[in-house]
Amino acid sequence: MDTLAKLDILAEAARYDVACTSSGVSRPAKAGMVGNASPAGCCHSFTPDGRCVTLLKVLMSNVCSYDCAYCVNRRQATCARATFAPRELAELTVDFYKRNYIEGLFLSSGVLGTPDATTERMIECLRVLREELLFNGYVHAKVIPGTSPELVDSLGRLADRLSVNLELPSAGSLSRLCPEKQRQQVLGPMGQIRHTRDQEETALLASGKRTRRRALPTHEQEGLALGAGANRLTLRPRSQVSARRRSFAPAGQSTQLIIGATPETDNHILQLSQSLYQHFDLKRVFFSAYMPMVADAGLPARETPVPLRREHRLYQADWLMRYYAFTPDELATPEEPWLDLDVDPKLAWALRHIDRFPVEVMDASLTDLLRVPGIGPVGARRILAARRSGPLSFEDLRALKVTLKRACHFLTVAGKRDESCPLDVGLIREKVIADARQSAYNRTRRMAEGQLSLF
Amino acid sequence: MPGSVAACAAHVSYQLSLARPVALACDASAEGVLAAIGITYLAHAREGQLRLARAEGLQPRIGEQVVLAPSPIEPETVAFATRVLSGFARTVTTGCRRQRDGLCPASCDHRCVYRIALACASDSPTMPEVVHRYVRLGFAQDSRVRTLITDRRVADFDDLARHVLGECEHTRQFVRFSHMADGSFAASFSPSANTIPLMARHFAARMRQERFVIADPRHRVAAFHAEGAKRCELARLDGQLLKALVRMDDLADDEPYVRAMWQRFYRGTSLPGRDKSQRGYDLRTKWMPQRLWDGLYELGQDAPDAPVPARYDGNATDMPRIREAAPSSRREPPLRCSMVSGRD
Numbered sequence: 001m002d003t004l005a006k007l008d009i010l011a012e013a014a015r016y017d018v019a020c021t022s023s024g025v026s027r028p029a030k031a032g033m034v035g036n037a038s039p040a041g042c043c044h045s046f047t048p049d050g051r052c053v054t055l056l057k058v059l060m061s062n063v064c065s066y067d068c069a070y071c072v073n074r075r076q077a078t079c080a081r082a083t084f085a086p087r088e089l090a091e092l093t094v095d096f097y098k099r100n101y102i103e104g105l106f107l108s109s110g111v112l113g114t115p116d117a118t119t120e121r122m123i124e125c126l127r128v129l130r131e132e133l134l135f136n137g138y139v140h141a142k143v144i145p146g147t148s149p150e151l152v153d154s155l156g157r158l159a160d161r162l163s164v165n166l167e168l169p170s171a172g173s174l175s176r177l178c179p180e181k182q183r184q185q186v187l188g189p190m191g192q193i194r195h196t197r198d199q200e201e202t203a204l205l206a207s208g209k210r211t212r213r214r215a216l217p218t219h220e221q222e223g224l225a226l227g228a229g230a231n232r233l234t235l236r237p238r239s240q241v242s243a244r245r246r247s248f249a250p251a252g253q254s255t256q257l258i259i260g261a262t263p264e265t266d267n268h269i270l271q272l273s274q275s276l277y278q279h280f281d282l283k284r285v286f287f288s289a290y291m292p293m294v295a296d297a298g299l300p301a302r303e304t305p306v307p308l309r310r311e312h313r314l315y316q317a318d319w320l321m322r323y324y325a326f327t328p329d330e331l332a333t334p335e336e337p338w339l340d341l342d343v344d345p346k347l348a349w350a351l352r353h354i355d356r357f358p359v360e361v362m363d364a365s366l367t368d369l370l371r372v373p374g375i376g377p378v379g380a381r382r383i384l385a386a387r388r389s390g391p392l393s394f395e396d397l398r399a400l401k402v403t404l405k406r407a408c409h410f411l412t413v414a415g416k417r418d419e420s421c422p423l424d425v426g427l428i429r430e431k432v433i434a435d436a437r438q439s440a441y442n443r444t445r446r447m448a449e450g451q452l453s454l455f
Numbered sequence: 456m457p458g459s460v461a462a463c464a465a466h467v468s469y470q471l472s473l474a475r476p477v478a479l480a481c482d483a484s485a486e487g488v489l490a491a492i493g494i495t496y497l498a499h500a501r502e503g504q505l506r507l508a509r510a511e512g513l514q515p516r517i518g519e520q521v522v523l524a525p526s527p528i529e530p531e532t533v534a535f536a537t538r539v540l541s542g543f544a545r546t547v548t549t550g551c552r553r554q555r556d557g558l559c560p561a562s563c564d565h566r567c568v569y570r571i572a573l574a575c576a577s578d579s580p581t582m583p584e585v586v587h588r589y590v591r592l593g594f595a596q597d598s599r600v601r602t603l604i605t606d607r608r609v610a611d612f613d614d615l616a617r618h619v620l621g622e623c624e625h626t627r628q629f630v631r632f633s634h635m636a637d638g639s640f641a642a643s644f645s646p647s648a649n650t651i652p653l654m655a656r657h658f659a660a661r662m663r664q665e666r667f668v669i670a671d672p673r674h675r676v677a678a679f680h681a682e683g684a685k686r687c688e689l690a691r692l693d694g695q696l697l698k699a700l701v702r703m704d705d706l707a708d709d710e711p712y713v714r715a716m717w718q719r720f721y722r723g724t725s726l727p728g729r730d731k732s733q734r735g736y737d738l739r740t741k742w743m744p745q746r747l748w749d750g751l752y753e754l755g756q757d758a759p760d761a762p763v764p765a766r767y768d769g770n771a772t773d774m775p776r777i778r779e780a781a782p783s784s785r786r787e788p789p790l791r792c793s794m795v796s797g798r799d
Contacts, residue, residue: 004763042628051724099713226617227620385602441734441735
């Protein structure tokens with residue numbers, strides 16, 4: 001089988017893994033080596049469904065000894081199977097990279113015999129890529145649950161980012177749908193990655209070399225920047241050591257959860273995400289709307305629509321937790337554990353807490369501005385920078401690219417409300433919800449999803 | 456004072472003394488625009504007394520006198536533009552807290568000045584005048600100009616720079632190189648701003664070990680890179696050379712197969728149930744403007760059957776290494792053009 005035929009099988013087999021970022025590490029070009037890595041990453045193409053293509057995302061092999069109920073590559077599935085030779089995949093990565101098709105390699109695999117045997121093959125591929133082909137670009141490697149710690153360590157020395165897929169949001173769902181996987185096999189490598197990164201950070205700080213990051217600019221200085229620079233704008237504390245100095249998984253780790261295959265609520269999923277961020281220092285939790293490709297008694301029926309809107313709202317909520325300092329319970333409460341599908345989570349929160357508004361633009365803190373629908377991390381910082389020069393007006397906010405259509409209801413500027421904004425709280429709620437429901441996105445998804453509930 | 460610059464300033468001054476409105480037509484490059492701005496100062500023109508306009512396609516207004524600014528091909532014009540730029544940098548960083556604390560340029564990388572390079576790369580017909588008004592504001596307000604982000608002049612200028620920044624990102628994303636028979640790589644890309652000079656260094660870092668060229672037929676600019684070089688050489692091209700570069704009809708033997716693999720990979724990554732009909736809007740087009748689709752092989756017609764290179768024929772155990780396969784030791788120095796206009 002030539003590489004084209006293998007690629008056909010192994011790219012399609014890998015497409016359900018949603019993570020495809022090449023960010024989080026800066027590695028300058030080096031003489032004699034191929035490529036570099038930039039902290040913001042780069043999307044080189046977009047699929048017809050709008051997802052970014054930044055890495056050569058393939059499986060090493062789609063042969064799998066496991067029988068996870070939701071997986072198209074499960075042991076019992078009748079599909080074409082293929083396996084890359086390590087060098088073959090490494091050569092392919094470099095060929096694509098040199099044509100500016102990709103930023104690097106995203107390497108995952110079915111369980112080819114045992115997790116250790118699979119990981120050894122992946123390590124060989126990355127070794128060829130790094131040491132023989134001198135590839136200096138980005139590599140994201142997937143850790144197969146059950147892999148020995150020493151192999152996880154070797155993988156982390158060759159890859160920029162590691163990820164261990166949690167797959168399902170609860171231990172019960174995991175044991176029901178993935179009988180060969182145990183939760184500890186997933187959490188163990190996550191803990192190991194966190195621990196090794198922490199150890200390296202401590203050693204680097206103790207070494208006294210120039211490892212500490214430059215001081216962060218103030219929020220006002222950030223507001224004067226042209227670009228968004230979104231990665232800098234998080235309110236979460238960041239590591240004291242630059243990714244460039246690290247040798248083990250410098251871009252950190254991430255995970256993926258399948259949404260809609262099991263009955264966990266949004267509140268449960270957001271609580272879990274928050275916990276993963278805190279305990280394992282994850283860079284991202286990815287959500288993958290379950291696509292019913294496999295018939296199984298434990299899964300939604302084949303004709304169930306993809307819960308695209310739920311995935312979208314969960315991503316928005318996740319963003320709000322990482323960049324706006326929202327807590328999971330503020331977004332989906334234990335009493336109302338599902339996110340509103342018609343209204344974005346920030347707007348839904350604002351409508352539930354309308355007594356906290358309007359916020360006065362001229363003296364609101366950054367955290368208060370970030371709570372206003374229509375004002376993002378960039379807009380909030382621009383406001384902080386601009387108001388130092390004098391009083392602002394609604395016209396000025398437009399010049400700062402604040403989305404006034406949503407924000408105007410929740411703001412006063414130098415004591416004034418926007419003229420088009422109703423004063424009555426009930427009217428604001430009615431207007432805002434009607435606007436959100438009329439969006440093309442909501443209308444299309446309502447038609448696609450019908451009135452079906454997830455469970 | 457350079458002769459052509461001084462003569463132009465004198466001419467502008469004369470026209471203004473007759474109370475005639477003046478359009479100063481300049482080359483739409485950073486050097487051309489900055490030199491023209493310097494000339495407005497030499498002519499003691501006040502803001503509003505004249506306007507800067509692109510020389511190419513200029514439409515004079517009724518009663519307007521058109522004065523042609525000196526060409527940036529002349530070294531003295533470039534030197535004059537450099538003086539204007541360094542004067543601007545000195546003015547806007549005076550009193551700058553970062554400058555005072557010894558953090559400039561290491562910390563901000565002279566971004567206030569880099570914005571001018573970004574804005575000047577814009578294709579907007581109003582670009583020279585927008586930059587002119589911003590630079591004048593900078594000279595009048597010194598470092599305060601950085602914080603006047605709601606001022607119309609700053610907002611217009613930032614809009615231009617932001618658009619170019621977006622187009623720079625498109626350049627990083629969507630340039631597609633082809634492997635040529637001589638072992639080099641070549642790409643043709645037509646952005647909606649003159650981004651190749653701005654992004655040449657990015658590609659030089661990414662492809663340090665390769666000999667490559669990126670041609671922009673729209674702006675008649677190309678970046679040439681020699682193997683191992685840290686920078687690209689930039690050149691303005693004439694029609695013949697441009698055609699030859701863009702044609703790319705001498706592909707390496709492995710190129711059709713690699714393109715076919717890329718196309719197959721791209722098609723394999725798409726997920727069902729999430730496209731435009733399911734979403735209500737076209738997310739792909741939002742991120743990937745259709746004007747750039749022509750150069751993207753993944754969106755083209757099915758690639759014809761291509762011969763399989765030895766390294767991809769499935770006998771993976773004894774495949775040759777890529778760097779050994781490429782004739783690196785026989786690579787030639789980069790092409791040079793007589794109209795080299797500057798460096799990235």
